[in-house]
Amino acid sequence: MTKPWISLSGIGAFAVLLLGVAPFVLTDHWLNNLGKYCCWAIAAVGIGLAWGRGGMLVMGQGVFFALGAYSMAMHLTLETAGDRIPGFMVLYDPLAPLPAFWEPFRSAGFTLLAIVVLPVVLAGVLGYALFKRRVKGAYFAILTQALAVALAILISSTIRETGGDTGLSDFKYFFGYVLNDPANKLMVYLIAAGLLVVCLLAVWQLYRSRFGELLVATRDAEERVRFLGYDPANVKLVAFVVSALMASIGGAMFVPIVGIITPAEIGAAASIMMIAGVAFGGRASLFGPALGAMAVGWGQSSLGSTWPEGWTYILGLLFVVVILFLPNGLSSLPARIAAARRKPDPQPTPAAPAAAVLEEVRS
Amino acid sequence: MHVDALIAPLLNGSAQGALLLLAALGLSLTFGQMGVINMAHGEFLMIGAFAAYLVQQVITASDLSIPVALPVAFVVAGLFGLLLEVTIIQWMYRRPLDTLLVTVGVGLILQQAALQIFPSQGVPVEKPGWLDGQLNILGYEWPLRQLFTILLATVCVAALSAWLKYTSFGRRIRATVHNRDLAETSGISTRTVDRLTFFTGSGLAGVAGVAASLIGGTNSQMGAQYIIPAFLVVAAGGIGQLKGTIIAAWAVGVALSYFAYWTTGSLAQVLAFILVIVFLQLRPQGLFTVRTRSLA
Numbered sequence: 232m233t234k235p236w237i238s239l240s241g242i243g244a245f246a247v248l249l250l251g252v253a254p255f256v257l258t259d260h261w262l263n264n265l266g267k268y269c270c271w272a273i274a275a276v277g278i279g280l281a282w283g284r285g286g287m288l289v290m291g292q293g294v295f296f297a298l299g300a301y302s303m304a305m306h307l308t309l310e311t312a313g314d315r316i317p318g319f320m321v322l323y324d325p326l327a328p329l330p331a332f333w334e335p336f337r338s339a340g341f342t343l344l345a346i347v348v349l350p351v352v353l354a355g356v357l358g359y360a361l362f363k364r365r366v367k368g369a370y371f372a373i374l375t376q377a378l379a380v381a382l383a384i385l386i387s388s389t390i391r392e393t394g395g396d397t398g399l400s401d402f403k404y405f406f407g408y409v410l411n412d413p414a415n416k417l418m419v420y421l422i423a424a425g426l427l428v429v430c431l432l433a434v435w436q437l438y439r440s441r442f443g444e445l446l447v448a449t450r451d452a453e454e455r456v457r458f459l460g461y462d463p464a465n466v467k468l469v470a471f472v473v474s475a476l477m478a479s480i481g482g483a484m485f486v487p488i489v490g491i492i493t494p495a496e497i498g499a500a501a502s503i504m505m506i507a508g509v510a511f512g513g514r515a516s517l518f519g520p521a522l523g524a525m526a527v528g529w530g531q532s533s534l535g536s537t538w539p540e541g542w543t544y545i546l547g548l549l550f551v552v553v554i555l556f557l558p559n560g561l562s563s564l565p566a567r568i569a570a571a572r573r574k575p576d577p578q579p580t581p582a583a584p585a586a587a588v589l590e591e592v593r594s
Numbered sequence: 595m596h597v598d599a600l601i602a603p604l605l606n607g608s609a610q611g612a613l614l615l616l617a618a619l620g621l622s623l624t625f626g627q628m629g630v631i632n633m634a635h636g637e638f639l640m641i642g643a644f645a646a647y648l649v650q651q652v653i654t655a656s657d658l659s660i661p662v663a664l665p666v667a668f669v670v671a672g673l674f675g676l677l678l679e680v681t682i683i684q685w686m687y688r689r690p691l692d693t694l695l696v697t698v699g700v701g702l703i704l705q706q707a708a709l710q711i712f713p714s715q716g717v718p719v720e721k722p723g724w725l726d727g728q729l730n731i732l733g734y735e736w737p738l739r740q741l742f743t744i745l746l747a748t749v750c751v752a753a754l755s756a757w758l759k760y761t762s763f764g765r766r767i768r769a770t771v772h773n774r775d776l777a778e779t780s781g782i783s784t785r786t787v788d789r790l791t792f793f794t795g796s797g798l799a800g801v802a803g804v805a806a807s808l809i810g811g812t813n814s815q816m817g818a819q820y821i822i823p824a825f826l827v828v829a830a831g832g833i834g835q836l837k838g839t840i841i842a843a844w845a846v847g848v849a850l851s852y853f854a855y856w857t858t859g860s861l862a863q864v865l866a867f868i869l870v871i872v873f874l875q876l877r878p879q880g881l882f883t884v885r886t887r888s889l890a
Binding site: 286288360361364365366368369370372373374376377378380381382384385387388499503506510540543544546547548549550551554555558 | 685689691692694710858860867868875
């Protein structure tokens with residue numbers, strides 16, 4: 232925090248790697264995967280802001296991820312269908328009219344606006360209601376998780392309107408560009424990676440602003456902040472809304488990159504996986520959430536498909552080991568090791584076994 | 595409208611509420627009394643259900659196996675809870691929000707283990723013959739197993755509150771909740787109290803699992819569907835308040851049942867969730883609150 236240029240050059244190096252190097256060294260398949268991890272990382276940056284810095288355990292970011300993702304998916308579905316009714320709706324009833332809430336998503340401008348406005352409004356209303364009533368801690372976590380569960384159930388059960396469990400897929404166009412074209416795929420990836428860099432810059436600026444200080448103060452001693460004349464509810468509200476917006480942006484880019492969105496991607500399990508990445512990388516650090524989310528995303532898509540049983544165990548162990556031994560994630564590891572070196576005879580560091588397991592996870 | 599159209603959701607909902615109450619009872623003990631947020635509670639419920647299945651493999655007469663399974667499930671799930679407390683939770687009492695995440699991880703591991711040990715489509719738990727019948731209430735044929743769930747929940751609540759109120763262990767638990775330091779000073783081993791509370795809370799999840807196995811399927815996912823409703827019930831009832839938990843569980847069960855009657859099952863869940871969230875908006879501390887001097 233004292234040396235802004237270190238963080239800034241870190242973001243710069245990250246941007247060069249993602250935007251400049253990755254497109255040339257990775258195959259199309261892996262670039263597409265990296266794009267997917269970027270989407271999760273965007274949501275994770277927001278979680279880092281709300282949870283790491285703000286102390287609000289947001290266990291339902293899937294809700295906001297879904298707002299962005301389904302807005303985008305509805306637009307792409309309509310774009311693909313053209314003047315006709317989307318294919319999956321006709322399956323159940325050949326004469327089904329387009330549901331009224333789909334109609335505005337024909338417009339590209341409205342879709343982009345919805346991706347930004349919907350999460351801001353929902354998080355604003357929800358956050359205002361909850362924080363003003365001083366709902367916090369576990370209550371807040373459980374309530375947000377309950378929302379994610381409720382939304383996933385709602386989408387699963389409205390198969391005619393939202394595609395249900397099969398979700399929305401088979402998109403052909405992305406705002407006029409043919410999605411199958413490798414050049415356009417690269418463009419979509421670059422947009423996602425670019426947005427991730429923008430989000431990192433945004434939280435970097437937030438963290439070093441007075442607001443960032445106030446947010447950490449609210450996390451650590453909410454009553455003192457209140458006694459100093461600030462309203463902690465407003466501080467938390469801003470962080471929550473920004474994190475919701477980031478989740479929505481991540482969701483919106485997830486759709487053209489992955490090509491499908493289902494309730495499974497936004498429900499309780501998905502929301503918990505987003506938390507896993509943030510906890511793993513380091514909730515309060517600048518890069519921790521993004522890198523952790525990418526690592527967990529990579530584990531999910533490589534191990535999760537080749538060795539699904541093992542992956543669930545690793546994910547479970549990740550929670551236990553990281554939270555128990557390394558509450559500030561991998562990013563706190565260098566500082567811990569340095570501290571252990573300086574004091575030759577401290578308490579036996581519990582970080583060592585954690586590190587061993589985490590290395591295993593990474594390799 | 596016919597009378598049984600009104601009475602059926604009420605009776606079904608009461609049974610559903612009783613099941614929720616059983617699932618929430620252990621939570622209200624561990625969360626309410628100890629402040630530990632145990633997301634693996636649903637998996638302890640699942641362990642209880644699988645314990646019932648295993649008991650049936652030994653005692654094949656289903657008339658007898660369920661009464662045997664109840665205490666077995668209590669002890670097995672309780673021992674799992676004790677193991678969790680000793681290995682992990684005891685290091686985390688000062689970080690309540692982090693216990694939530696750690697137990698999420700434990701829950702994932704237990705779910706996956708159950709998926710690999712037992713057939714993935716789940717196992718059948720046979721209902722005893724004496725639960726097959728129906729009771730005619732104002733023209734509605736009420737399944738006896740729903741009555742059984744309600745009776746079981748009643749017995750568990752009565753036993754738990756009597757245990758908390760009249761036994762020396764119960765007094766020690768209450769003393770520790772009220773003032774941990776003072777309790778310790780007066781010679782109570784708060785560590786033993788913590789372990790015993792956690793054992794009992796987890797054991798109650800096991801009992802709930804037996805009841806759940808008689809109503810729905812027994813599979814590795816069954817715990818996950820109870821955990822969030824159970825937490826909402828505990829939160830809506832007010833932390834550490836048994837009577838609040840009872841009323842909230844019953845209200846949610848009946849509301850779910852009527853919503854399901856008017857709309858569909860999944861929409862009913864969404865509506866019930868929203869109802870509880872709105873209710874918590876009006877009363878963030880739940881139905882009944884303990885007055886404290888804390889600022890929040």
